[in-house]
Amino acid sequence: MPFVAAFLIPLLGRWLPQRGAWISLAATLGALLMAIDLMLRLGDNSLHLPQTLSLAWFSVGIYDFTWGFQLDGLSLLMTLIVSGISLLVQIYSLGYMPDSPRLKHYFASLSLFTSGMLLVVLADNYFQLFIGWELMGLCSYLLIGYDWDREAAGKAAVKAFLTTRIGDLGFYAALLAIFLMLGTYNFGQIQDHLHDGGIAPWSITLLALLIFAGVVGKSAQFPLHVWLPDAMEGPTPVSALIHSATMVAAGVYLTARSYVLFAASPMALHVVAWVGGGTALFAALLGTVARDVKRMLAYSTISQLGLMLLGLGVMGYSSGVMHMATHAAFKALLFLTAGSIIHAVHTNDAWKMGSLSKQMVITASVFFVGACALAAIPPFAGFFSKDKIIESIYFAHQPGLLVLAYCVSGLTAFYVFRMLALIFLGEPRERDRFAHAHESPWSMTIPMIILACFAAGFGWILNQPETFALFFSSPLPGATPETAHAPLWVMGTGIGVAVSGMAFGLYLYTGSLVGVQRLAAAFRPIHHLLARQFFIDELYEIIFLRPVRLLAVAADWWDRQIIDRIFVDGFKTLADQLLSRGTPAEAAASSERSGRVQSYLMIVTMAAILLMLWNTR
């Protein structure tokens, strides 16, 4: 089966890094072409979904583990997205960091990451998915900490890994529970089991919640969101690939994949929706005061992921998944544009930029496209998916969540256009940077342009009936009102909120910025709270990190003072007395106390022989 090879190729690319980037590019291109081929084959009906391929792997006692791949609409969509964006990011990286010292490691890690993500989306059982999941966690660590000479990067990488680890604990517990309660890891078999009934509702809820714990970690939802803003220490193409379009979307994918479990448990859905919605609002608020363009994008990602989960949580399967797809396009675009900007002006700080649209026309235009997509302005991509989510909320009769979603939309439009205005419009704030800024090379601009086309048109494409049915058909037997249409005011309010957010952001941040500063001064306490991310990092430091460090210090003290003194030194003096070796200085010269391993071994061997002889008596 072709898609089996599609997964293998990026994995192989990892082992030949000395040839540089080309192998990685070729591998990813191969994966993408195969995915496109599959899609085309579906188009003219020579291939039918869902397809599975299973190979026996190993068996432990009563259960046979299989290494299998499953292709259905969701995984095909994800494969296309993952390989496409990975390819574009790699091309971009060639232009962004051609003289980086460890480029081979970089592309090797990127390839490994791509293979991990493909493994996640093509897996047909939870165990395999978990392997890919962990693989991506590893690559995230490697790639964030890529400049390992910088302390900030190293700390950010560790933070990312540990925080997602906490979520992974939940996922691991879910794996155990799945096996105990359902007896199998295979998705298809689990679905059958649930149909047959007989699984207690509380256990389904438990499973769903545990899986969601993993999602919270990987997709950076509250309270495990703290790693994503700091993860911006990594190179920008890495952020584009991992932290906007693919890895963080793996959590959403997992939720979609496990939808049979979630759908059977209203409580779990509730949790998902509210955690997602709450996080979305929280992150959007934080994004409004961001100085650093990448940080804003990070908060935006957290927020949009929250929206996706919100959509899934109100039984809007297709809306959540669709938003994941469109978000991949426009967020990756925005990150790459950010990289282009940073490359040009050598700073992340938006307050040092200004009026860049004069110097970097292409970058400015694609950023504009991305911003419109993010703000869900029709007819750009984000509009279709976000509108779908809002419609799903409406159909689920959740007025609180509806208001929440509208607020998030408004804030989203506001902060992205704020950033646009700060960077591209108005007067240049630092003359030297402005003078030096130049447009980026083709290797960077072409991927951006391609993504811009997607950001613009993807939503429309996905909304067409054929593609819609292909990619988004719900795995549940009952049909949710996906095709029904909400009253027009729902859509209208959404558009209105978005446009007003955009207008407000542009208005405040163009021209003279005195108004903004007065606003910030007037709301100083709120501004401070937001700028410090509600002090959550500090809170975690106090609650979790300090006690652990104290414990470590205490353990060390115990080890040194008490155990070492009594036992180690005690035996030493005891041995000295028994063997009449006199002062320690003389004893050191004797062969038994030399540092030579062979002497020690000799003693051990003779003791062993003596013991054996003793036992034969």
Add this chain to the structure above:
Amino acid sequence: MTLAHVLILSALLFAIGVYGVLARRSLIAILMSVELMFNAANLNFVAFNHFLHPDNLWGHGIVLLVITVAAAEAVVGLALVIAIYRNTQNLNAEDLHLLHD
């Protein structure tokens, strides 16, 4: 040839290996002696499997496992040897006494 013959052979090999580990000066020679000990043990397994339980292959299976583990351990050992050489230019076991307090 009986079981006893083979066991004595493997015991001798093992003894030679032990001697090598304790008395050789070159680190690489010590590693080789460790490998010799591994092989002596493997010979034991195969001997028991052949003479006492010819109907199944458990002994051979265990030997495969041991060979794999020995290979991994040799890798680690050689890595250590390389590190030591890079730092001290000397592979003489008598000169390595950093464990001495």
